[in-house]
Amino acid sequence: MATKLKPADAITVTKLHPRIGAEIGGVDLSRETAPDTMAAINQAWYDHAVLLFRDQHMSDEDQLRFAANFGPIAERVVPPAGAHRPSGPDWTNIMYITDGKDADGNPLGSLGHGEMWFHSDKCYRPEPHRASFLYGIDIPTEGGHTKFASLYSAYDNMPDALKTRLADAFVMQGYDYGVSERLSLDVNLEDILHYAQPMILTHPDSGRKSLYITRLNTMWIEGMDRDESDAILEELFALTEAEDNYYEHVWRPGDLVMWDNLACLHARTDWPQDQLRTLRRCTVVGEKLY
Secondary structure (H helix, E strand, C coil): CCCCCCCCCCCEEEECCCCCCEEEECCCCCCCCCHHHHHHHHHHHHHHCEEEECCCCCCHHHHHHHHHHHCCECCCCCCCCCCCCCCCCCCCCCEEEECCECCCCCECCECCCCCEEEECCCCCCCCCEEEEEEEEEECCCCCCCEEEEEHHHHHHCCCHHHHHHCCCCEEEEEECCCCCCCCCCCCCHHHCEEEEEECEEECCCCCCEEECCCCCCEEEECCCCHHHHHHHHHHHHHHHCCHHHEEEECCCCCCEEEEECCCEEEEECCCCCCCCCEEEEEEEECCCCC
């Protein structure tokens, strides 16, 4: 059974980047977290959107227990009948992100190798996954970094005319298994996961506005001419992906990183083909955005 932290335990909060992210010190996530400590972590999460906990020694159960403080643990989403989903092991609420294989050559996880564009977990679901939790196990000697981009700052940097024009706009968010680039706008929506979401959110906890778009998932602005939609989205993607708008995390074994999918995007850099990268992920379900 987990040992509860003493109420006197204090955390430290150190910013990782001017716009996003903070490192939390003074917490052992292999133990149950005291209420006042959780309140401080929650506030840091609202303030910084991405939290890093270094040098953690966590089991699957530890990770799920900590994540449950932020909402109901999400289970695997069933793809539509027409989806072409890559093969991989079955899982329920803990997903291993790895290209490792067992002794028989069967994959041990999913989403193995390669770069991934900026995206938001399950933005294409009626109830997007609110928070994601990723724990570092096997880390390559180079590459395999995770970038976190601030959707708050992206909104702040929008031209005022676009803020006004798009205040009530919706975008179609989608995901096609195995596609790591911009979705084809000619795809049959019934063959992919998809859902229309507000383009500009008022965050339920921080009260700040965020620009809820992602190059990997956002297909078009609803009700707008396609060419005009593409032009506006390209302008706004550039705001989210600007070099001064993201923190690039260099992983170490024992890192636990959690992030708010309503306040930031994440992306992945590539790493050498002959090196293993294994991380353990779980998420929690949020609420409908409108």
